[in-house]
Amino acid sequence: MxxxxxxxxxxxxxxxxxxxxxxxxxxxxxxxxxxxxxxxxxxxxxxxxxxxxxxxxxxxxxxxxxxxxxxxxxxxxxxxxxxxxxxxxxxxxxxxxxxxxxxxxxxxxxxxxxxxxxxxxxxxxxxxYARPFSESKVIRKSQTMFVRGSIFRWLHDAVSATLTQCESGDDLDEVKAALQCIECDGELSRRLRCCAAEAARSIESGTWRPCFTLVHNDFCIDNVLRGGVVAGGHRFAVIDWAGATTRGYPVYDLVRMCRSLGLGVGSIRRQMQRHADAIGYGFLECSYSLCASLGRIGGDLEHFPRNRYVQLVESCWKCVEDSIGTEKTGEPSQNEVSTPCPSN
Known part of the structure; x- marks a missing residue:
C-alpha cells in the first residue's frame, strides 16, 4: 500500500x-x-x-x-x-x-x-495492524513463496471443516439458478456456458451432488496480510470478508488465490487435486462448482462493473481449463451424446 x-x-x-x-x-x-x-x-x-x-x-x-x-x-x-x-x-x-x-x-x-x-x-x-505484502512484484514473490503453502493448507482445511451437502430441493434449485446465469450469458465463452449446462443436467440426473462450504469470494493475495500475533500465530491473516458466506461453493477461492500468486499450470493442478480430495470431488465436479460460484456472483454484482465481471469469469475459467485440461471439464467429446451446449 x-x-x-x-x-x-x-x-x-x-x-x-x-x-x-x-x-x-x-x-x-x-x-x-x-x-x-x-x-x-x-x-x-x-x-x-x-x-x-x-x-x-x-x-x-x-x-x-x-x-x-x-x-x-x-x-x-x-x-x-x-x-x-x-x-x-x-x-x-x-x-x-x-x-x-x-x-x-x-x-x-x-x-x-x-x-x-x-x-x-x-x-x-x-x-x-498487520503488514501487507510488498507492492513490488519481485519482492512480493519472494515473500509469498514462504507463506503460500500455509495459505493453501488453511484453505483446504477450512473447506473440509465447513463442508455440507446440498440436500433439499431449495438448495439444488439455488445451485441450478446460479448455473443458469452462466449458461444464458451470451458474453461468456461457449466452453464455459457448456460446462454450466452440463452441471445443471448432472444435478437433474443425480450424478453430481453439489456441496456448501465457507467461501471468502475475494480470496486473493491482496486480501492476505502477514500474520503473527494478530493472527493467532498464523503466518498470515485474511481480511475483507464482505462477500463471504458459509453457503458458498468450493473451488472459486482456490482459483482466485492461484491466479493472484501467479502459479504455473503444474502447481495449480496439484493444488486443485488437493482441494478436490478435501471436497470429495473429481476435476469435472470442480469445474461445475466453479461455474456455480461465478454464476452466483454474476447474479448479485452490486457496484462491481459488468465488464470487470466478464474478465474475472473468463480468467478463472481459463485457469481451470489450462490446469486440469479441457477433457476434464464440461465440453463433451466428439463421441459423447449430450444435450447441445448453448449457442453464441
Missing part, C-alpha cells in the same frame, strides 16, 4: 487543514474531523494516514493506517463510503460468522476488529 501524507493527527485536529484532493476523492469532506475524533477514542495521540484504494468501485471504503508518535503502524481503519454506508458493518458481521464456522485454530487467521461503530450513518472498524 502507498501511504499519502497524514491528513490529521487524532489530537489537536484542524478540519480546514485537511488535504483538498483527499477531501474530494474520498468524499468525506468535513466529516473527516468527526471521524478522527471517534478514532482518537480508541487510538489516542495517533497519526492517521489514508492509503490507496479502488476508486473504480463506488462501495470501496476509505482505508487508513493509525501510527503512534514514533511513526510505527498500530491499527488499520476502514470507513464505509457514502454509496455503501453499511459496507464495513457487513464485512465485520461476515468475518465474525466465518470465524465462528471454523475450528479455533483455523478461525484465528480471520482478522477481526477490536472497535466498530458508525459516523453519520457510515460504519467503520478498527483492526490490529
Amino acid at each position: 502507498v501511504l499519502r501524507p497524514a491528513l490529521w493527527r487524532s489530537s489537536g485536529m484542524n478540519p480546514s487543514s485537511i488535504d483538498v484532493e483527499a477531501r474530494e476523492s474520498d468524499q468525506f469532506g468535513e466529516g473527516l474531523a468527526l471521524i478522527a475524533a471517534r478514532i482518537s477514542e480508541s487510538l489516542p495521540h495517533c497519526i492517521v494516514q489514508p492509503v490507496a484504494y479502488d476508486r473504480m468501485l463506488a462501495d470501496s471504503p476509505l482505508r487508513m493506517i493509525g501510527c503512534d508518535s514514533s511513526g510505527q503502524p498500530r491499527a488499520f481503519i476502514l470507513i464505509s463510503s457514502r454509496e455503501a454506508p453499511g459496507y464495513i458493518a457487513r464485512t465485520v458481521e461476515r468475518a465474525e460468522r466465518a470465524a465462528k464456522s471454523l475450528p479455533a485454530q483455523l478461525a484465528s487467521a480471520v482478522l477481526l476488529p477490536h472497535t466498530t461503530g458508525d459516523i453519520e450513518g457510515r460504519t467503520f472498524a478498527i483492526f490490529p
